[in-house]
Amino acid sequence: MAKKNKNQDTEGQILSAAKNVFQKKGMDGARMQEIADEAGINKAMLHYYYRSKQLLFEAVFSNAFSLLAPQLNKILNDDSSIEEKVKNFTHNYISFISKHPYLPNFIIQELNRNPKFFEKIQQNTAFPTLEKFNNQVKSEVEQGILKPIDGEQLFINIISLNIFPFVATPLIKGLLKIDDKGFKQLMEKRKNALSEFIINSIKK
Amino acid sequence: MAKKNKNQDTEGQILSAAKNVFQKKGMDGARMQEIADEAGINKAMLHYYYRSKQLLFEAVFSNAFSLLAPQLNKILNDDSSIEEKVKNFTHNYISFISKHPYLPNFIIQELNRNPKFFEKIQQNTAFPTLEKFNNQVKSEVEQGILKPIDGEQLFINIISLNIFPFVATPLIKGLLKIDDKGFKQLMEKRKNALSEFIINSIKK
């Protein structure tokens, strides 16, 4: 029950509230007043600390992206074998997402709205690169560990299979006629089913 | 160079303009004035024909969904073998999407914004069901044609692999450091790479 230390705290309060609102409603759907309400402060404070809606949004966006980037790095720049990385990634990612359910859709959506955001992030964040992954795939194919496959296509496959269900959750729920509970169970089963599926396809 | 037959034409004009604007900017980002401008008519006409932004949006949304539904039906309710369906679907879908680049993202995004839309569509459209597909997978597994796999997971895999690249295009372009042309080439190669990938994984 500690006393709030005024300023430092409200700035975080704002960012946290903004995160909630922006990730649920997107840049266009979010309202400054709603963010203020969620933070329990006056709307003018948003501008005092972040100047404009645009800048507040960018703070939230960078923040979100810097959460996702390390996940991608795990599969791109880790030193273990492709097989191990696939297994680890598919197991970890689903758990990771459960803690940040709005994250992938938020990033994808806002990147679609304004593709130029990429440039802004590329400077801020330690940015994932495909180079190492491509070389590793090539090498394991040559060694006969993997069937012939293009590194870029494999990468797209892995992230598609992992991320898509969480981006298209309502679509999947609708088509499969399942509710929230059913979806969670399905994703839990998926932790194993998915890595099996991928490994089956690429391992010689 | 035929004369415009007044009413019938403008209603379509509006729907077409609304489609463009809504699919690019989403419900929240779209402006009625922009739709009117794109249609080259007075803003009041939008309300004359569609009453409200919400109703105009719903017209566009149903319309879009009824374009996507037959695609899903091809893989769910066609009579050919799973292998054939996978091959056909992955070949056709990429071509299909090139003609409607904003479609999948639009549907997914707006379904996220308001999951209740599903109910509204379910009545209008011939709605895809998993039943037949599930039975078929089960049967082919029992016959030893396919390795053991859950029908629902396989379905999720297929649509993830096909749809995700077109939902997350800016993300993929950014990570792979490719431009529009490079992306198109990659998707062209993908027509074969992807069906190989899936078949490799499931065929005994």
Next chain:
DNA sequence: TTATGGTTTAACCATTTGGTTAACAAAGAT
């Protein structure tokens, strides 16, 4: 105690936005 500086608020403002209205044009119907 009293300046001083950053922090917070209520009230306000200009603009945007979805929607309406009243008048007008066009084209059948009588």
Next chain:
DNA sequence: ATCTTTGTTAACCAAATGGTTAAACCATAA
């Protein structure tokens, strides 16, 4: 020809929204 219905427009309106301001608040250093 004229009455009636339907289509179309410019002007308008009220509400919402991002942003500003001037005054109040409050901790702390002098």
